[in-house]
């Protein structure tokens with residue numbers, strides 16, 4: 001039995017650690033490339049299926065070529081179609097001639113049981129312990145990678161679909177690009193959050209659970225607005241149902257709280273140059289707005305002091 005796993009950004013080394021601890025013969029795919037994404041796209045009804053499903057399928061095809069007999073795939077077990085992609089992917093792989101089984105791994109309390117089901121010869125206590133270790137490592141890694149910074153730089157909050165936010169090959173390294181342009185980035189959407197998620201404030205604006213990360217996009221846009229961030233970037237893959245549904249609500253929050261929200265939609269043919277220009281223009285506008293505001297604040301402070309003296 002050789003277990004393959006699609007590449008998943010900063011979590012890939014942690015999945016390797018998990019596999020090593022459980023004595024899996026683990027085959028990790030390399031980071032997705034244009035070629036692997038094209039292969040995943042060709043194997044599914046391209047225009048109707050969400051980008052993360054095509055990217056992970058491309059990774060799975062590479063794992064199968066390297067001898068994988070079993071594959072693991074994340075199952076959101078939520079309301080959107082992410083919970084069913086493993087079925088479509090297994091079908092597509094078998095149609096291509098690979099005799100593989102795709103094991104869905106639910107994110108949440110069901111995770112240890114699903115990991116155990118991949119290879120039931122491993123004692124369940126060992127899987128439980130591996131899960132606890134995994135969560136601890138994920139938590140540490142996330143703190144290291146995505147830390148809010150308090151300084152004078154433009155502060156941008158990220159909301160949107162989890163895989164597109166966390167996999168640089170899918171978002172064309174957007175987070176690094178923003179950081180290189182001198183802004184600081186904050187992101188709440190990560191795996192630890194996914195496992196313990198709460199909908200919080202979102203029901204005030206949208207009284208239903210919508211699946212994916214639609215509710216979280218509302219909650220965290222509100223959070224960033226209340227915490228006086230300079231702007232929000234809404235990242236979504238095409239054609240993402242929950243994120244598209246909440247888009248008008250995020251626009252309303254943007255107007256209500258005067259916080260600029262920019263939307264970036266990623267698909268297989270997103271052009272790097274266009275993305276770069278949009279990011280640069282957005283950060284430039286936020287920077288100017290921030291400087292204007294702080295000079296107005298300084299003037300008001302000076303005037304207040306004068307009033308007190310006279």
Ligand code: SF4
Nearest residue numbers: 050080082212240241
């Ligand atoms: S959250 Fe969006 S991108 Fe992810 S599976 Fe659901 S609809 Fe597709």
